[in-house]
Each structure stands twice: as structure tokens, then as C-alpha cells.
Amino acid sequence: MTIQQEYTYDVMEVCLLAGKIMLESGAETYRVEDTMMRMAQAFGAKESHSYVTPTGIIFSIESEQPTKTKLFRITNRTTDLHKVTLVNSISRKITSNELTMVEAYHALKEIEKSGVEYSVKLQVLAAAIASGCFLIMFQGTWVDFLPAVIAGGTGLVAFILAQSLVPIKFFAEFVASLIIALLSLFFVTVGWGFELDKIIIGSVMPLVPGLVLTNAVRDLMAGHLVSGLSKGAEALLTAFAIGSGVAVVLTFL
Known part of the structure; x- marks a missing residue:
């Protein structure tokens, strides 16, 4: 696997993680798709495609190598608009070059691990x-x-x-x-x-x-x-x- 391929897969992992958190937390479908594509563009992807349903996410990135596509299955859905807000905030920081891909991934992991805000x-x-x-x-x-x-x-x-x-x-x-x-x-x-x-x-x-x-x-x-x-x-x-x-x-x- 080339360095370019590894980087593309890393970008997909970050975008899919963001989409997964948002979809599981009650975000709208179009918001999830838009956030994922904006993040991919900020990380240098020339063109990306996302298809989101309440039970799954399909995401692909066009590159010089063959197109790479990944599927993420969604099994649990709840309502946690605070998490949606946090992911949107990370997306904006990525777009303004305030976060690297590694920093964004770790930040998203922390959001994913956090439980319901209210007891x-x-x-x-x-x-x-x-x-x-x-x-x-x-x-x-x-x-x-x-x-x-x-x-x-x-x-x-x-x-x-x-x-x-x-x-x-x-x-x-x-x-x-x-x-x-x-x-x-x-x-x-x-x-x-x-x-x-x-x-x-x-x-x-x-x-x-x-x-x-x-x-x-x-x-x-x-x-x-x-x-x-x-x-x-x-x-x-x-x-x-x-x-x-x-x-x-x-x-x-």
C-alpha cells in the first residue's frame, strides 16, 4: 500500500467516524453528508461521495488510485444534539486548518466515548x-x-x-x-x-x-x-x- 493510499484511508476513517457519531446522535441525513464531504475536502480530497441512511453510511473518495469506498453500519440511534454540535465544531476547525487529521481523530474518539451528558x-x-x-x-x-x-x-x-x-x-x-x-x-x-x-x-x-x-x-x-x-x-x-x-x-x- 502506497503512502497516498494510506492517507486516503485515514481521511475516510476520520470522516466516517464523524458521520457515525452525528447519525447515532440524531443529526439530519443531509447534515451528515455535508459534514463528511467538507472534512474530506479540507484534508485534500479532490472529490468525495457520501450516501447516508438511518442504518448505514457509504463513503468514497476519488483519487489517482482506484476509487476507495467504505461502508459503516449504524445499529444504535439516540438523541444527543450536544454531540452533533461538537462534531460540527471540529468540522469547522478542520476547514479553517486549526486541527490536523490526527488531532481531529482523537477529538472525535473522545466525543464517541463520552456518554449521555445528563444523568x-x-x-x-x-x-x-x-x-x-x-x-x-x-x-x-x-x-x-x-x-x-x-x-x-x-x-x-x-x-x-x-x-x-x-x-x-x-x-x-x-x-x-x-x-x-x-x-x-x-x-x-x-x-x-x-x-x-x-x-x-x-x-x-x-x-x-x-x-x-x-x-x-x-x-x-x-x-x-x-x-x-x-x-x-x-x-x-x-x-x-x-x-x-x-x-x-x-x-x-
Whole structure:
């Protein structure tokens, strides 16, 4: 392998690592493709091509040698916009020649290793408060605020536990919505809550795939039909899982 070939493969590794982090953290498809191609251009690649879907990245660089192409499989996807921001920052530094390829690679590795910025306790607290606020936004009463807070926080705990036991996102969402509906029904039955529908709606809102749905529309508008339809299907399945969990409880009323 020549020095030129080794350098090209190194450039591809850095670009693919950046794309992998962004895609796993919830970035839009067009943003991932644009970032990878800009980084490759900054490292001296005359022409590069990227094809990104929610489950994989195909990236190639044109050179004097035969075209080199690599495929990166994406299995885990979550929402961590802080990581997306950090990768974008590294991309801008590369473009302005502030980082070498080795420095950029090590910086991206550090970002990849870093976990979720917020602790589980803080996530549950945020989900609980958001559930109560959503209830008020949907014209619920303050009497139902506390039941929605408890149901929303417990629902997120159930989601995290279910996903750790069975790594299937849609199953975890089904279990979480089922727990939320059962708790809401319990609160109304014992007289601690009054409007069952408002409590359930407010409590399940932290589970709603808002970012996925937004990215699906943005990808479709940008012409990425495969990614847009895939993310739209993911959002639809998530909505179906949440609705099914609630429907199971309401069916027996």
C-alpha cells in the first residue's frame, strides 16, 4: 500500500467516524453528508461521495488510485444534539486548518466515548416536569398536575428499564405507555386525578418522537427520500407503540 493510499484511508476513517457519531446522535441525513464531504475536502480530497441512511453510511473518495469506498453500519440511534454540535465544531476547525487529521481523530474518539451528558435522575426529573407542563398546555387543570408529573416520570423510568432488559425501542415504548396509562387510571380511580385523557396525553409526550419526525420532514424536503421515509416509518411505529400501550388499558374500562 502506497503512502497516498494510506492517507486516503485515514481521511475516510476520520470522516466516517464523524458521520457515525452525528447519525447515532440524531443529526439530519443531509447534515451528515455535508459534514463528511467538507472534512474530506479540507484534508485534500479532490472529490468525495457520501450516501447516508438511518442504518448505514457509504463513503468514497476519488483519487489517482482506484476509487476507495467504505461502508459503516449504524445499529444504535439516540438523541444527543450536544454531540452533533461538537462534531460540527471540529468540522469547522478542520476547514479553517486549526486541527490536523490526527488531532481531529482523537477529538472525535473522545466525543464517541463520552456518554449521555445528563444523568438518568435529571432526565426523569425533566420528563416529569415536562409532563405536568404539557398537561397544562393541553388545557388540563392544576389538580391533575401532580398525577401527570408522577406518571410521566415513572413512564420514563419504565422506558429506560425495559430498553435495558429488551433492547427493542418499540417494546420499551409500549411498556412505558402501558405503565403511564395504568398509573393515570389509578390516580383517577382513587380520586387524586379527574381528567384521565389529559393526564395520559401530558404524560406520554416525553416519549413522542418529535425530533425523528422533524428530521424525516427535513430530509424529505432536502430530497433524501429513502432516509425521510425511513425516519417517518420509525416515528409512525413509535406512535403506534405508544398508542397501543394506552389502548390496552382503555379497552378494559
